[in-house]
Amino acid sequence: MPTIRDYADIAGKGAIEELYLLADRLSGKVVQNVNSTAVGGGVAEILIRMLPLLRDLGVDARWDVIKGDERFFATTKKIHNALHGVAVDINEDEFAGFLETNRMNASGMTFGDVVFVHDPQPIALIEERPQAGGRWVWRCHIDFSRPDEHVWRFLKTYVDRYDSAVFSAPAFARTLSIPQVLISPSIDPLSDKNRDLPAETIDGIFERFGIDRSRPVVTQISRFDFLKDPVGVIKAYRIAKRRVDCQLVLAGGGATDDPEGPAIMKQVMDEAEHDKDIHVLFLPPASDIEINALQRGSTVVLQKSLREGFGLTVAEALWKSCPTIAGAVGGIPLQIKHKYSGILTHSIEGTAHWIKQLLQEPAFARRLGQNGREHVKNNFLITRHIKDYLLLFLSLYHPDDIVYL
């Protein structure tokens, strides 16, 4: 596991020194994270990488995981889906069971100076605040743009009792009585998925998959899921290929929890069967190096999503200076400013148009890629994420508009 000093070569020595300056202001404070799973899932992944770095900086960062039975997690899954805008039916018993599990967990916990609660599962721990004291923050990691009203009303009564709420994209902001802070997720430039790779590794992986690097390669890395529009990607590629020779790589895992997944996969396979220049790669879960190499070796990267939470695959591609074309949904417009650091599209035809443009204007494409990398370097690396968290914790003690530390 890298230490915080290892990031100085990428983020700059000054940026790391500044993190120490901020962390110093939190001296003596216990920052306690609470979520509902120790492994698997985005939140656990972030905490696993970030907590050691916070500790390197001298922050007393801790992590508790709440426990619950099957019924509790069935309810929280429903809540999760409802926040994504899916219609669900949660009855009063289920809400009561949810609260009971939260209360049970609270009774066995010791709370820190800052209690940092992640996602809805442990949200009702805030009931303990009058006894526990401290400053409390609720961090919502999920897409919150169209929550189910009934479930949101239930959660809101708890959210409003926190000192601050944190969301990942501006569209997730709600009308709340407490300050709302924007903290975007981040990528780790030293992870297998993002670290520099030797040219031989990239060549070897392309060779293994039978992709011809002497011709342009257009790639989309994503789950085979309706919302990532793999069929739309194939259609856009077909339109572009009428004018510019290229190959298409569609790489990712299956969507086991998506009922439409098998139908989408079949459609993709049917389409690909007739074209030897379409490479459909079903990658197993531990394929970070392969994904890294595919992005680095591609001429253009696509992320033609129809809906997206934040869409960190875009930041991953931009970090590798890949000219990137992506759907203008979710957090993607935060990562790409159209025609500056990438291309935003809204349709199959638009995507095809820009594939042609970027393949035929390599200098323009290169500039987009370079700007994209700079943008990610400044805004979407884990070091920026740590800085935002440190500011968040400090803001709980300094509510003014301009804070002199």
Place this chain on the structure above:
Amino acid sequence: MQPFVFYTKYDQTLLLGRRARNLQALLEGIKSVPDASLYFHTHRFLLQHHFLSPEPPNDFAYWVTEVLNDDALGERLSSADLVQYDSLADLRAFFVDALEESLRQTERVVDSPRGEEFHFMASRIFVLPTPYTAEGLNDFASILEHISISALYYHIFDAKLRLGHDDNDFSRWFADLGHEGLAAKMRLLDPYTQTMEGLRTQILSMVRRYAND
């Protein structure tokens, strides 16, 4: 003579929970959001995209051009000569006038596509002293050479409009030192139409010229 203490700053982005789907709602928002929001939307690009030249325009202009496809109004909003404004109230009046005039001439109000609304935000600033202090112009130049972009940004942009110092910090100090000419030259610079590194180079060469005189 007081030495110049270099400060640096960090921004925390706040979500105001207010959004606009069309020009009318954008105008209403601009009229009523706090100064910190107006400052955020007219200056955010400078830091987030400080490596880009030409600089992308302010958030209002960008949204009107790229989402509402109103090129003429977008151009007008992006032409806001930020350096000429001494207060955020004046800057707000510029945007309000431009939007009101556009709305008077428009026959129909166009809504943005769903998911591409304008979201009003603001920022909270955390200011910290750096370990760097300049006693004179030579000192100043050698520190300026390596100081972080955030520090440069703080003394040039935040000091004048966000903190309401009426002037950038460098000009104020140069004037205190008796270098009125340098202070005036610094005031005339347009820091909005160059990258932050370009700005650093330009200030450095001005300061070095005066230091060697």
